[in-house]
Amino acid sequence: MTAEPIAAGETGQTRGTRYREITDDNGRVYRVGETDRDILGHSRKFMVYLPWVAMMAISVSEYAYGSAEDTLSSAHGWTQSNTFWILSIWVFFQAGIAFPAGWLREKGILTAKRATMTGAFMCLLGFLALSHFSNVWLAILGFGVIGGLGSGLVYATCINMVGKWFPERKGGKTGFVNGGFAYGSLPFIFIFNYGFDTSNYHRVLDMIGVYVLIVVLVSASFFKDPPKNWWPAGIDPLHRSGSGKSEKSLAKNPPAVRQYTPKEAIRTGMLPLMWVSLVLTAGVSIFGISFQVDFAKEVGFGPLVAASSMGVMAVINGVGRAVVGWLSDILGRKSSLVFVIVVLGLAQFGVIWAGDVRSEWLFLFFAFLSGFGGGAFYPMFAALTPDYFGENYNATNYGLVYSGKLISGLFGGGLGSMVVAAWGYNGAYALAGGISMLAAVVALLLRQPGRERDAAT
Template sequence: MTADPIAARSASADPGAPNRSYREVTDSRGRVYRVGETDRDILGHSRKFMVYLPWTAMMAISVFEYAYGSAEDTLSHAHGWTQSNTFWILSVWVFFQAGIAFPAGWLREKGILTARKAMYLGAGMCLAGFLALSHLSDVLLAILGFGVVGGIGSGLVYATCINMVGKWFPERRGARTGFVNGGFAYGSLPFIFIFNYAFDTANYHRVLDLIGCYVMIVVLSSAFFFKDPPKNWWPADIDPLTFSGTGKSAASLAKNPPAVKQYTPKEAIRTGVLPLMWITLVMTAGVSIFGISFQVDFAKEVGFGPLVAASSMGIMAVINGIGRAVVGLVFVIVVLGLAQFGVIWAGEVKSEWLFLFFAFLSGFGGGAFYPMFAALTPDYFGENYNATNYGLVYSGKLISGLFGGGLGSMVVAAWGYNGAYALAGGISMVAAAIALLLKQPGRSTDMSLTPDPQPTG
């Protein structure tokens, strides 16, 4: 691979960095890399903080999704809601949490909404969501407060955190994206046990209000230090043309090179790969959300005690988070599907240990695919439009929320838990088959450094 002439730029070309110089390197496909500046030049400290801070914020907002199912019984009794009411509230939350990703990404890339402002706004809306869940007994108002406002707020935090990691680690996104995304699951663990053992109609106002304040404070504290790197930024210690340099990153890049160009959202859609990713995420996330929503209730239905019910959800949340750093998209989707059939078996034979084991597998499968999609999106389409491209892929979750939560409750009512879990397992297997069709646009399947010819049209 050869380079076009290198353009060296001084501080005057970069008003935001008066004491730094950089150069832009263009590869044979026209992709531009901005090199010469270290993370410490830009931030004043290591870019590792741009992993730990988003991870902390993701830990805080995880209580919205992963602990909600454990609070469902108390919420129903406190507000006079049916089970269907409570899970439609969760479905609306999922819809807006996922749906805000694309418009938020577009606003960020247009410079209208900075990462820090997105986090500040999200923090306030997260607090409002929990206050609504605590004090509004009218189902429609609760849907508006927790589902819409809380969903948008947590979605702003989620999308900003995921994209922050991808921008600061363009050469090694996978493990770091998985680590940050994992916080969105296992951060809920203490709240799962709080909702199962220390949450009742006598104290639900106080508990929910305090959780809302906790989420807001953690997100605000993390957001204060958020800062995006310059566009096209690339680590100074790795040659973007040959991927030679120091450390393991260069060797990894040689085997798994970055996107051949910076795809705009329209270009990404036209490759056909992004729509396939969207469909796969819709199906897989629907199965995952179904498990999150109904695992505790199913455990109680088959006669398992409250400790097993709470522990199964806790195991699912922890392994869901840990599993987010594991590689192998098709594998984890298959595991997720098999786990649904395993849950049926465990319930049939009344085995608590089997139930916990398949909760483990379901958490692993249901957690690993999210960061894989988050890492695949910039790997396939580049970093410059990642906020909108990943927003498009992640928007599939808004459809999944309807299937996994609200419609899932209807299937349970009509077919029972066994029928619903069997359907979920079948959907996951179809998603695994679709995932086999995914490949990096514009590059040979052997993943060599030489790209395929540029497609026309």
């Protein structure tokens, strides 16, 4: 590879620091010479910790919802199917906003800060609707649609912004931020199981909405995307050399051959494959989130085990994202993705076994595995997308991949309730396990466009 300036006129200056743009043999452009402090005025680590805090705040909407369903049903007179569909609609819109929001950001119409702040206010409206509307359609509109869109704006912005700031070592950073979306819900899972009833649900839900608003607003006030094509100073993008960690990660996960637009990414065939694999895997994950507590109660396990199983799932779901993200920087993104999908599938059969033998310890163990596999695949897809298609269009490209959760939310929650009603929990969990194995097969077909013969990606 050779480093050549694109043109003498395509150099510039940021905060007194000159930068230049270089190309590799494939024509990919890298903007080098600026440090994160030149652009932000502080370390880019803040673009990891602040999105992580925002993700923890919004996690209550999805991962603690299942623990609140019984009280919501009693307070508002909803059926079990009503509560499942409210969550399914939330998931649909939470995932659906990712692509249009990414498109608006990359067109310069919507900044990272503005997108996240808008999402914060929409999340508040969602919780107020869940608290004060007994009409299920108004609750769906308020929490499912508005709250889902708000959470999606926060989620999508946080995830793809991290990938832009850490193009050389995105697995561990993306996994860390993504993990907050799961274990951030842990306190609320126990609140909903032990301190949430028909006498206080208004106050609890209103306070949670205000909490989400404040935390996300404060975090978002510092959000900023790097310039297009930016590459961190001190790391050679052409020879993939730099610090030890970065060099190892780039060896296993080489940067995209070029910056693919969404249309170009689709034409490679890899983005559609990623979408299908995510649809299947996320469906199984959402199914577990929606039904694990109810299955535990039906089997006869006490409320402590039911709540603990969901707590274990949330914690391991989040921690697993960070751990697998870090491992993927060392072992390769694709192999790490396939591994976690297989673990998720095996865990579904394990839950059936634990229920059949009425073993609380086995149930908690497989809840552990289900939580691990059911979360760790998200940062893998989030990191694979810029690995395969570049960072410049990451917001829209990952928005397309993540839109698969639109479908997952429907069959994982709403349609999952129909399968449970028709086949029972054992039949539903067996089907979920089989779907997960199919997703792993699809993931095996993934190849980085234009670099199929290189190191495993």
